[in-house]
Amino acid sequence: MTKRLYYDSPELQEFESVVEGVLAPSAEQPRPGVILRETAFYPTSGGQVHDTGWLTLDSSDRVRVTEVAEQEDGRIVHYLEAPVRAVGGAVVRGVIDFDRRRDHMQQHSGQHVLSAAFVELYQMPTVSFHMGEDYCSIDLATPSVSSGQIAGAEKRANQIVFENRAVRIRYVSRAEAEKLGLRKLPPAGHDELRLVEVTDFDLSACGGTHVSASGQIGSIFLRKSERVRQGTRVEFVCGDRAVRMARRDYSALSEAAALFSTQLWDVPDQIRKNVEESKLLRKQKDDALDQLAELMALAALHDQPETNARKIIMRVFSDRDIGFAKLFAQKVTRAATPVIALVASTVDPPGLVFAQTPAQASGGASDSTADMGALLKQVLSSVGGRGGGSRDFAQGGVPAGCTVRVEQLLREAAGTIGA
Ligand SMILES: [Zn+2]
Numbered sequence: 001m002t003k004r005l006y007y008d009s010p011e012l013q014e015f016e017s018v019v020e021g022v023l024a025p026s027a028e029q030p031r032p033g034v035i036l037r038e039t040a041f042y043p044t045s046g047g048q049v050h051d052t053g054w055l056t057l058d059s060s061d062r063v064r065v066t067e068v069a070e071q072e073d074g075r076i077v078h079y080l081e082a083p084v085r086a087v088g089g090a091v092v093r094g095v096i097d098f099d100r101r102r103d104h105m106q107q108h109s110g111q112h113v114l115s116a117a118f119v120e121l122y123q124m125p126t127v128s129f130h131m132g133e134d135y136c137s138i139d140l141a142t143p144s145v146s147s148g149q150i151a152g153a154e155k156r157a158n159q160i161v162f163e164n165r166a167v168r169i170r171y172v173s174r175a176e177a178e179k180l181g182l183r184k185l186p187p188a189g190h191d192e193l194r195l196v197e198v199t200d201f202d203l204s205a206c207g208g209t210h211v212s213a214s215g216q217i218g219s220i221f222l223r224k225s226e227r228v229r230q231g232t233r234v235e236f237v238c239g240d241r242a243v244r245m246a247r248r249d250y251s252a253l254s255e256a257a258a259l260f261s262t263q264l265w266d267v268p269d270q271i272r273k274n275v276e277e278s279k280l281l282r283k284q285k286d287d288a289l290d291q292l293a294e295l296m297a298l299a300a301l302h303d304q305p306e307t308n309a310r311k312i313i314m315r316v317f318s319d320r321d322i323g324f325a326k327l328f329a330q331k332v333t334r335a336a337t338p339v340i341a342l343v344a345s346t347v348d349p350p351g352l353v354f355a356q357t358p359a360q361a362s363g364g365a366s367d368s369t370a371d372m373g374a375l376l377k378q379v380l381s382s383v384g385g386r387g388g389g390s391r392d393f394a395q396g397g398v399p400a401g402c403t404v405r406v407e408q409l410l411r412e413a414a415g416t417i418g419a
Contacts, residue, residue, distance in 0.1 A: 001073070001075060002020075002035065002036060002037070002038060002039055002074065002075050002076040003038035003039070004038070004039065004076070005038055005039060005040040006039075006041075006042050006209050007194060007207070008169065010169075010209040010211075010212075011212070012040045012096075013095065013096050013098045013101075014040075014093070014094065014095050014096070015093075015094050016091065016092070016093050016094075017036040017037050017038050017039060017092050017094065018036065018089055018090065018091055019034060019035070019036060019057070019086050019087065019088055019089065019092055020035045020037050020088060021034075021075075021088060022034055022035075022084075022086050022087070022088075023035070023077060025083070029079070031067070031079040031080055031081070032080050032082075032083045032084065033077040033078060033079050034055060034057075034077070034078045034080060034084070034086060034092070035075050035076065035077055035078070036076070036078065036092060036094070039068075039078070039094060040094060040096055041053060041065060041068045041076065041078055041094060042068065042101070042104070042208075042209055043068040043070040043076045043077075044068070044069060044070070045070055045207060045208075046129075046206060046207050046208050047108070047128070047129035047130060047131055047208070048104055048107075048108050048131055048208045048209065049104060049131050050067055050068040050069065051065075051068055051096050051097065051100065051101050051104070052064070052065055052066060052067075052068075052096075052097045052100055053065045053095050053096040053097045054094070054095045054097075055078060055084075055092055055093070055094050055095075056092065056093040056094075056095075057084050057085075057086045057090055057091075057092050058086075058090050058091060058092075060084060060085060062093075062095075063080045063081060063082050063084050064080065064081040064082075065078045065079065065080060065081075065094075066079055066080070066081050067079040078094075101209065102240075103239065103240060103241065104131065105209050105210055105211050105216070106211065106216065106218055106238045106240065106241070107131055107136045107237075107238050107241065108131070108206075108208045108209065108210060109167060109196075109198075109210045109211045109214065109216070109217050109238075110136075110157070110161075110217045110220045110236065110239070111126075111129050111136060111138060111236075111238075112196060112198060112202050112204055112210070113160050113161065113198055113202060113214060113217065113220065114138065114153060114154075114157045114222075114234075114236060115129075115138055115183065115202075115204075116160075116183055116198065116201055116202035116204075117153045117156040117160070118138075118140055118149075118153050118234075120201075121149070121152055121153060121156055122142075122145075122149055122152075122153070124140040124141065124142045124145070124149075124232075125140070125141050125184075126138045126139065126140060126141075126184070127139050127141050127230055127231060128230070134237075134245075135223060135235045135236065135237050135241070135245070136235070136237065136238070137233050137235045137236065138233070138234055138236070139228055139230050139231050139232070139233050139234075140231050140232045140233075140234060141231045142231050142232050143227070143231065143232065144227065145225050145232045145234060150222050150225060150234065151222075153222065153234075154220060154221070154222045158219060158220055160198065160201055160214050161214050161217045161218070161220060162215070163215075164213050164214055164215035165198055165199040165200065165201060165213065165214045166198075166199045166213055166214075167196065167197065167198050167199075167210050167211055167212055167213060167214060168196075168199070169194060169195070169196055169197075169210070170194075170195050170197065171192050171193065171194055171195070172192070172193055173191060173192060173193070174188070174190065174191055174192075174193060177193045177205060180195075180203060181203070182195070182203050182204055182205055183202055183203060183204045184204050184205065185205060186205045193205045194206065194207055196208070196210050198214055216239075217239055218238060218239035218240065218242065218243070219238065219239065219242045219243075220236060220237075220238050220242070221236060221237050221238070221242035221245065221246065222234060222235070222236045223235035223236060223245075250264075253267060256271075260274075289324060289327065293324060293327040293328045293331050294331050296328060297328055297332040297334075297335075300313050300315065300328075300332055301313070301332060301335050301337070301339070306337060309337075309338065310337065310338040310340065311335075311337055311339045311340075312339075312340045312342065312417070313332050313339060313340070313341045313342070313343075314342045314343070314410045314411075315328065315341075315342075315343050315344070316343075316344045316345075316346060316406055316407050316410065317343070317344065317345045317346070318345075318346045318347070319347065320345060320347060321345055321347045322345045322349065322350070322351040322353065322395070324345065325343045325344060325351070325353045326343075326353050326395065328341070328343055329341040329353045329354075329355040329393075332355075333355045333356055333357045333358075333392075334357070335357065337357075338356070338357045338369070339356065339357050340354075340355075340356045340357075340369075340370065340372075340417065341353070341354070341355045341356070342354055342410045342413050342414060343355075343410075344398070344406045344407075344409070344410060346403040346406055348400070349397055350397070350398040350400065350402075350403045350406065351387070351395060351396060351397045351398055352376060352379070352380065352385075352387065352395070352396050352398060352410075353393075353394070353395050354372040354375055354376045354389075354393075354394045354395075354413065355392060355393045355394075356370065356372055356392050356393075357369075357392075358392045359392075369392075370416075370417040371391050372389060372390070372391060372392055372393060372394040373388050373389045373390055373391060373394040375394070375413055375416060375417065376388065376389065376394035376395070376413075377394075377396075378416065379409050379412055379413045379416075380396050380398070380409075382412070383398060383399060383402040383405060384399055384402075385397055385398045
């Protein structure tokens with residue numbers, strides 16, 4: 001088992017050790033691994049992610065440690081970016097990327113304080129902790145957390161930060177631990193437990209690296225909460241992450257405020273107003289288009305003479321979309337006289353709409369109707385287009401390269417139905 005220097009010296013940034021083993025790269029693990037007698041590198045465990053840093057072996061160049069993992073036998077493997085020439089017993093010097101480690105300490109200690117705050121205020125125990133690259137989260141054993149509880153826990157946790165309470169590590173036997181009333185007792189299996197104590201606030205068994213006083217957490221900032229299988233997930237960030245995230249939020253909000261020429265806190269109101277305005281404008285536009293289609297339909301019906309007790313209306317729209325073409329087709333086929341509308345739009349995406357006045361509406365003059373769906377399929381097949389519909393209404397798309405032939409397609413359709 002590798003001796004873990006971070007247990008008692010979480011501030012240790014550099015150390016010396018000797019190589020105990022070297023794992024050659026394999027298909028499964030393409031990076032070489034080094035096992036040391038002791039290490040200050042933290043391996044991914046207990047929700048906290050691993051350290052990175054550098055190892056210098058004997059007189060060779062220093063190599064980057066990209067991942068640190070714990071084996072089942074308790075040995076810690078340092079995975080290296082590049083192969084090294086090392087043998088057992090070689091002296092090695094390790095250096096931790098301490099900016100990364102400090103961040104992890106802030107997040108992990110912040111998590112203990114936050115979890116304790118949720119227990120103290122709302123009796124909501126934490127069932128799991130996740131540390132990500134951007135944010136961290138805890139899962140609380142509760143079906144929901146209100147925004148008031150989020151704010152309450154955040155306030156209480158930051159109060160503990162501001163009081164700069166000492167954070168101490170100590171070791172006790174399992175029997176002693178059971179008497180101490182820990183927030184979380186690990187499953188049986190360890191005789192000696194490592195306890196992390198935030199003075200007069202939280203006592204937990206934990207193998208992670210922690211700050212030495214709560215003030216070093218900097219700040220605890222709660223983000224969103226969401227329902228998950230085992231309860232409610234609360235996202236949070238501590239220390240420098242909280243500052244970075246607040247800076248990012250501020251930039252985004254400032255940009256939005258500048259776009260609206262307003263103050264930051266007025267942005268939600270402005271968005272609400274804009275959404276309402278857009279809804280109204282969309283409605284007005286739809287009404288106007290409907291009226292326009294109606295008038296164009298009336299004009300087309302007026303201009304088109306009747307032949308064989310029906311009117312065939314052909315129209316290609318080059319400045320209106322397929323939605324308008326559809327609307328126009330619906331309007332003309334609503335007239336008293338049986339109408340067949342062969343309509344197209346060349347506006348992207350180009351398409352065809354074939355419609356006719358339904359037979360029953362035109363007094364059973366079924367001899368004046370055709371199958372629009374079949375007609376559309378037949379016409380589109382010549383250009384590789386796709387579409388379909390019912391006997392009275394069909395719609396389809398024309399391949400982009402064929403828009404010049406749209407008028408010809410309508411003539412073909414008219415020819416087929418004997419117009
Ligand atoms: Zn912990």
